[in-house]
Amino acid sequence: MEYMLFICADPSAPKYLAAEDNIEQWGAEMDARGVTRHGDRLRPVEDATTVAVRGGEVVVSDGPFAETKEWIAGYDIIACTDLDEAIEVASKHPMARFGKIEIRPVWPLGE
Amino acid sequence: MAARGVGVRPISNTEVVTGQVEVQTAIEMASAAETARITATLIRITGDWSLAEDCLQDAFARALVDWPVRGIPTNRGAWLTTVAKNRAIDRLRSAASEKRAMRELAILTELEELPEEPGTDPAADDDRLRLIYTCCHPALPLDARVALTLRTVAGLTTGEIARAFLVSEATMSKRLVRARAKIRNSGIPYRVPPPELISERTAGILAVLYLMFNEGYSATGDSTLIREPLVREAIRLTRLLIVLLDNSPQEPEAIGLLALMLFHHARRATRTDAAGDLVTLEEQDRSSWDRAAIAEAMALLADAEQLGISRRSPPGTYSLQAAIAACHMTAPDAGSTDFGRVAALYDHLGQIAPSPVIELNRAVAVAMSQGPEAGLALIEPLERARALDGYYLLPAAKADLLRRLGRRTEAHSEYQRAQELAPSEVERRYLGKRLAETAPGASSAVNQNKCPKPGEGEE
Incomplete structure (x- = not known):
């Protein structure tokens, strides 16, 4: 099954410590296990642009579509046997300690 | 419930004898004893929670019509398994005839080979454990875990669960549908967790069972009677879990939880007075406490402590709370605690x-x-x-x-x-x-x- 991990910033989480950020080690382990498909950081919400089409007009606005304290700072698409494996993979991500991670199952079209 | 009253009658096509009350009692007992096993096995083979529950429900509906006419079968578990299994085969056949997908054919074969006699299927205990662990998965909302366990493992109807939770049947039905959908859509595995997860997940099951118990136990006034099934099922499911966890490091804490529940349950009648007012532990009438329940709880607590020592698993929170309850429950009066x-x-x-x-x-x-x-x-x-x-x-x-x-x-x-x-x-x-x-x-x-x-x- 494929899952998308939303790597979220969480103001109530412990402070980020660069020395404890083992993202490269995580990436290497998950690559070796064949879990990770694709993933990256995302630029902050200040750099977001929102697009909508209303009445045939393209409406472009600045900023994210929802203002929240917890915002998505990155993502990973992973392939796992089941939710328990996805939980294990997410729990090893450094941002599980400095933020939080939402696991969403991918819903293929036609299913 | 008088188990002996439920006669084992020969199946005969001329007799129309079995009374409605007898049949009702037999069905209730069979539901308590067989639901978890049959549902669990059907889910393992078909991977379809709704199908499994529907087919067993159909089997009970058939029993209600069949048993008064043909008599109550000697082996009710086998009877129900056969009917539920055949129902599942019929439903899968009509669905599969269009596609004949390989996976569905494999399921049909496995269903046809399924042993019907309880006790002859070596996978049955594992099936029930799998079912309990899946119903209590931490990715499900807590209220859904309790409801799903009552529905699928204990075999209560959606209506009974709704009444016990004081919500409408439609609300409860929606909660159950949501929970089953999440199991399927989010890939919650149907299994007994691997060793690195077993301790945390078993603690999760015990928490669900204790919550179930407390939901029923803390009820006062008019809702006491309505919520009683929660207490009864929590105790029954904890007993089942102890049997299934036999010889595991988690067993002592499950025994500790059962002891704790029985200690609370033993003084149920004395918690409120005739006017429905709260009576504190110190002021309760100790002569009205249930002596048999206390004795069983004491024996269980001793077992939990002994097993904990021999398996090197230190007492957990339930065993310690049970030990505290034991101090209160064995004191002849509050002052000598x-x-x-x-x-x-x-x-x-x-x-x-x-x-x-x-x-x-x-x-x-x-x-x-x-x-x-x-x-x-x-x-x-x-x-x-x-x-x-x-x-x-x-x-x-x-x-x-x-x-x-x-x-x-x-x-x-x-x-x-x-x-x-x-x-x-x-x-x-x-x-x-x-x-x-x-x-x-x-x-x-x-x-x-x-x-x-x-x-x-x-x-």
Whole structure:
């Protein structure tokens, strides 16, 4: 099954410590296990642009579509046997300690 | 329920004899005994929760029509398995005939080969465990875990569960549908967790069972009877879990939980008086406690301790709470409770599961064994830490200690604070009595040695 991990910033989480950020080690382990498909950081919400089409007009606005304290700072698409494996993979991500991670199952079209 | 009344009658096509009551009793007993096993097996083979539950439901519906006419079968488990299995085969065949997908054919083959006699399927115990672990998966909302366990493992109908939770059947049905959909869509595995997860996940099951118990046990007044199935099923499922966890390191704590439930259950009849008012542990009529339940709980607690030692698994939170309950339940009267031991057990409990509520309980036990001043000295730092702000039992406990020290004005204002914070009418009424006793000008013939135990209210 494929899952998308939303790597979220969480103001109530412990402070980020660069020395404890083992993202490269995580990436290497998950690559070796064949879990990770694709993933990256995302630029902050200040750099977001929102697009909508209303009445045939393209409406472009600045900023994210929802203002929240917890915002998505990155993502990973992973392939796992089941939710328990996805939980294990997410729990090893450094941002599980400095933020939080939402696991969403991918819903293929036609299913 | 009189098990012996349910006759084992030969199946005969001429006889129309079996009474409606007998059939109803037989179906209820079969539902309690067989639901988890049959559902679990059908889910394992088909991977389809709704199909499994529907087919078993159909089997019970058939029994209701069939058994009064043909007699109650000797082996009800086998009868129900056959009917449910054939129903599943029919439904899958008609669905599969269009596609003939390989996976569906494999399922059909496995269903056809499924043994029907209970006890002859070597996978049955594992199936039931798988079912319980999946129903209690932490990715499901807590209320859904309880409801799903009651529906799928215990075999209660959606209507029965809805009534026990005091919600409409439509609401409960939606909750169950959502939970099954999440199991399928999010890939919650149908399995007994691997060794690295088993301890945490078993603790999760015990938490669900204890929540189920407390939902039923803490009911008062009119809803007591309605919520009784929660208590009954929680105890029954804990017994089942203990059998299934045989020889595992998690077994002692499951036994500890059963002991704890039975200790609470033993004094169920004495928790409220005829008017529905709360009666504290100290004031309950001990002669009305259920002696058989206490004896069983004591034996279980001893077992849990013994097994814990031999399996090197230190006592967990339920075994320790059961040990505390044992101190209360074996004392001939409140005054002779071994409060020194109670305080020591709360201390131990606080070390493995630190919580301000446990600290408060420990303070009360210390007050009982060493005097009110010693208790107050422990309550004051708790008050300053403010972790229990809004929790009515803190001012209630403080008020009792102040009252015992003769500081009535302070006690009165603490009772007032407690009453403002009390969550239900029953508790407010209880505190109202205390308020009247400490009111200026009230007679001072207040019983000086009674002190409600904070544990009472948080059940």
